[in-house]
Amino acid sequence: xxxxxxxxxxxxxxxxxxxxxxxxxxxxxxxxxxxxxxxxxxxxxxxxxxxxxxxxxxxxxxxxxxxxxxxxxxxxxxxxxxxxxxxxxxxxxxxxxxxxxxxxxxxxxxxxxxxxxxxxxxxxxxxxxxxxxxxxxxxxxxxxxxxxxxxxxxxxxxxxxxxxxxxxxxxxxxxxxxxxxxxxxxxxxxxxxxxxxxxxxxxxxxxxxxxxxxxxxxxxxxxxxxxxxxxxxxxxxxxxxxxxxxxxxxxxxxxxxxxxxxxxxxxxxxxxxxxxxxxxxxxxxxxxxxxxxxxxxxxxxxxxxxxxxxxxxxxxxxxxxxxxxxxxxxxxxxxxxxxxxxxx
Amino acid sequence: xxxxxxxxxxxxxxxxxxxxxxxxxxxxxxxxxxxxxxxxxxxxxxxxxxxxxxxxxxxxxxxxxxxxxxxxxxxxxxxxxxxxxxxxxxxxxxxxxxxxxxxxxxxxxxxxxxxxxxxxxxxxxxxxxxxxxxxxxxxxxxxxxxxxxxxxxxxxxxxxxxxxxxxxxxxxxxxxxxxxxxxxxxxxxxxxxxxxxxxxxxxxxxxxxxxxxxxxxxxxxxxxxxxxxxxxxxxxxxxxxxxxxxxxxxxxxxxxxxxxxxxxxxxxxxxxxxxxxxxxxxxxxxxxxxxxxxxxxxxxxxxxxxxxxxxxxxxxxxxxxxxxxxxxxxxxxxxxxxxxxxxx
DNA sequence: TTGTACGCGTTATCAA
DNA sequence: TTGATAACGCGTACAA
Numbered sequence: 001x002x003x004x005x006x007x008x009x010x011x012x013x014x015x016x017x018x019x020x021x022x023x024x025x026x027x028x029x030x031x032x033x034x035x036x037x038x039x040x041x042x043x044x045x046x047x048x049x050x051x052x053x054x055x056x057x058x059x060x061x062x063x064x065x066x067x068x069x070x071x072x073x074x075x076x077x078x079x080x081x082x083x084x085x086x087x088x089x090x091x092x093x094x095x096x097x098x099x100x101x102x103x104x105x106x107x108x109x110x111x112x113x114x115x116x117x118x119x120x121x122x123x124x125x126x127x128x129x130x131x132x133x134x135x136x137x138x139x140x141x142x143x144x145x146x147x148x149x150x151x152x153x154x155x156x157x158x159x160x161x162x163x164x165x166x167x168x169x170x171x172x173x174x175x176x177x178x179x180x181x182x183x184x185x186x187x188x189x190x191x192x193x194x195x196x197x198x199x200x201x202x203x204x205x206x207x208x209x210x211x212x213x214x215x216x217x218x219x220x221x222x223x224x225x226x227x228x229x230x231x232x233x234x235x236x237x238x239x240x241x242x243x244x245x246x247x248x249x250x251x252x253x254x255x256x257x258x259x260x261x262x263x264x265x266x267x268x269x270x271x272x273x274x275x276x277x278x279x280x281x282x283x284x285x286x287x288x289x290x291x292x293x294x295x296x297x298x299x300x301x302x303x304x305x306x307x308x309x310x311x312x313x314x315x316x317x318x319x320x321x322x323x324x325x326x327x328x329x330x331x332x333x334x335x336x337x338x339x340x341x342x343x344x
Numbered sequence: 345x346x347x348x349x350x351x352x353x354x355x356x357x358x359x360x361x362x363x364x365x366x367x368x369x370x371x372x373x374x375x376x377x378x379x380x381x382x383x384x385x386x387x388x389x390x391x392x393x394x395x396x397x398x399x400x401x402x403x404x405x406x407x408x409x410x411x412x413x414x415x416x417x418x419x420x421x422x423x424x425x426x427x428x429x430x431x432x433x434x435x436x437x438x439x440x441x442x443x444x445x446x447x448x449x450x451x452x453x454x455x456x457x458x459x460x461x462x463x464x465x466x467x468x469x470x471x472x473x474x475x476x477x478x479x480x481x482x483x484x485x486x487x488x489x490x491x492x493x494x495x496x497x498x499x500x501x502x503x504x505x506x507x508x509x510x511x512x513x514x515x516x517x518x519x520x521x522x523x524x525x526x527x528x529x530x531x532x533x534x535x536x537x538x539x540x541x542x543x544x545x546x547x548x549x550x551x552x553x554x555x556x557x558x559x560x561x562x563x564x565x566x567x568x569x570x571x572x573x574x575x576x577x578x579x580x581x582x583x584x585x586x587x588x589x590x591x592x593x594x595x596x597x598x599x600x601x602x603x604x605x606x607x608x609x610x611x612x613x614x615x616x617x618x619x620x621x622x623x624x625x626x627x628x629x630x631x632x633x634x635x636x637x638x639x640x641x642x643x644x645x646x647x648x649x650x651x652x653x654x655x656x657x658x659x660x661x662x663x664x665x666x667x668x669x670x671x672x673x674x675x676x677x678x679x680x681x682x683x684x685x686x687x688x
Numbered sequence: 689t690t691g692t693a694c695g696c697g698t699t700a701t702c703a704a
Numbered sequence: 705t706t707g708a709t710a711a712c713g714c715g716t717a718c719a720a
Contacts, residue, residue, distance in 0.1 A: 051713035075414040192530040395697035
């Protein structure tokens with residue numbers, strides 16, 4: 001079932017069929033066009049994209065590299081990427097790296113061999129090793145991971161944490177603990193930095209005993225919170241570096257028979273779908289995950305288009321920053337130790 | 345950067361380079377091989393998969409069609425598909441249909457044009473319209489959606505619900521309500537059927553007032569449960585057709601100041617990651633989502649291989665069934681109305 | 689307005 | 705053991 005079959009059926013040459021197919025204002029006699037159209041419909045013909053891609057060097061395919069689609073942070077990003085891609089006729093190939101260098105390198109090579117027109121890399125912590133040298137051969141855009149050499153779409157993690165901290169301070173909290181993510185992730189470091197800076201700015205010192213390093217999973221948050229809440233001078237608020245850990249913290253408080261928010265306030269980060277269904281509902285920082293993905297895809301296509309149109313040298317790095325929003329729900333309330341404000 | 349460049353660099357013909365590349369036992373003098381290998385490394389050459397695909401008719405790419413990756417049920421399936429695919433050198437193109445017919449049709453056509461070697465369709469409720477006729481042109485496998493004409497990987501929804509019902513009955517529950525999913529989904533109907541059959545088998549009649557139709561979302565479960573629990577003779581247990589609705593039910597009970605499981609037991613279906621982090625932790629039926637995806641991918645490749653090896657006529661339909669497991673957690677306990685067993 | 693011929697990058701076939 | 709050539713399905717420059 002090729003263009004030649006259609007040509008035979010319509011009694012014209014393959015070239016004519018092609019011209020009708022891509023109707024690019026090329027002159028074709030209306031009558032002939034009808035015959036071709038009819039043949040196409042009769043045979044239910046659809047051009048082979050592989051052949052087209054080989055000739056035109058346009059696969060209309062991009063790669064999306066993420067740590068793990070099962071991590072609730074990535075589905076929304078992926079959805080943003082995919083929606084934007086399909087709206088423009090692009091397909092998306094998914095790659096889960098588990099933040100493993102070998103897998104990451106392998107995927108990059110595979111994508112490049114498949115001649116993808118670009119690669120979106122979301123999530124930090126992955127070292128691409130030698131494969132990173134090949135990024136120059138395609139168009140790459142990073143998401144949520146500040147990169148010096150490549151364009152990226154990010155959020156301001158430190159500023160976002162500061163927003164959440166201000167909320168807690170305004171509620172009268174003075175002893176605010178932090179359960180961070182893995183040290184090696186830039187986002188973790190930025191969020192921790194935002195926490196520390198915020199403490200200083202509010203004149204709350206910097207007690208190392210108030211920080212735990214988690215791993216961005218529920219159990220990590222559970223352990224960190226449990227440890228913090230078991231201390232003699234326990235904190236009145238816990239800021240978890242992501243929602244999964246915050247939900248773990250909620251569970252830890254419950255197991256220790258502490259009420260949230262009466263005894264301890266909890267703030268998360270990400271605003272995953274479940275944040276509004278756990279009890280109490282979770283105060284958190286809402287990352288525009290979908291927009292992050294959609295924006296990355298748009299940026300990718302835009303930059304690629306620019307490159308294609310000869311603007312090769314104009315590789316002025318672009319780092320788009322999207323705003324994070326504080327969503328106040330039921331897991332935060334006035335500090336039990338603060339005077340002058342009632343807490344139920 | 346083509347095979348010809350490598351040939352020039354190594355001072356041999358493209359054919360020789362190709363033979364070294366695909367080292368298929370084809371005789372190449374060791375010395376020549378070394379020269380070629382050296383040139384490949386020096387130029388960091390990797391063959392163009394598009395050209396290869398055009399000639400060999402093997403894209404080593406499959407499509408995965410799902411309703412919405414943001415729905416917590418699909419990431420695990422996707423992960424199973426992707427892991428199995430990448431382990432065998434295949435790439436996966438993702439398509440989110442939102443159960444929209446137009447989008448679904450469009451995606452199928454796009455995938456076919458991209459010459460994917462197969463398509464995995466997960467999740468029901470989508471009508472592919474005329475595009476379904478084209479399934480015969482490729483290899484298709486359905487997941488969690490019994491199909492008459494095509495191979496599938498499923499779970500026994502009705503039997504699974506029956507397992508959960510038996511658990512509740514054993515706990516002394518007699519008035520068990522059900523919040524179902526959308527009527528139009530086969531899985532919904534099967535689960536409702538399992539509920540009804542189970543009631544009959546346990547001699548509990550079939551009171552229509554005990555069934556609500558939800559939409560598989562948290563708010564749907566919330567509304568359904570709230571309605572059920574506001575009745576004068578409220579049920580002692582609620583079986584939700586999926587975890588998201590069960591979590592909504594937990595929220596509804598909480599808002600009505602009912603204790604789970606002391607006042608009402610709740611059972612979910614799916615065992616999403618959050619099921620063990622909501623409070624109380626959720627008793628549910630664990631779908632082997634990852635295995636469903638991985639199995640579908642294996643089946644797809646196996647059937648395709650068979651077809652490729654001439655076994656065209658041997659299209660004996662295969663429907664693989666994977667077991668569902670009851671996971672008992674804290675949201676179920678003895679019925680408050682049952683005598684002889686303590687609750688608390 | 690339409691048709692012929694070439695080339696995209698690769699591998700398989702055949703000849704050397 | 706190696707090389708020249710054809711072919712995969714398509715779009716386009718050029719000729720008609």
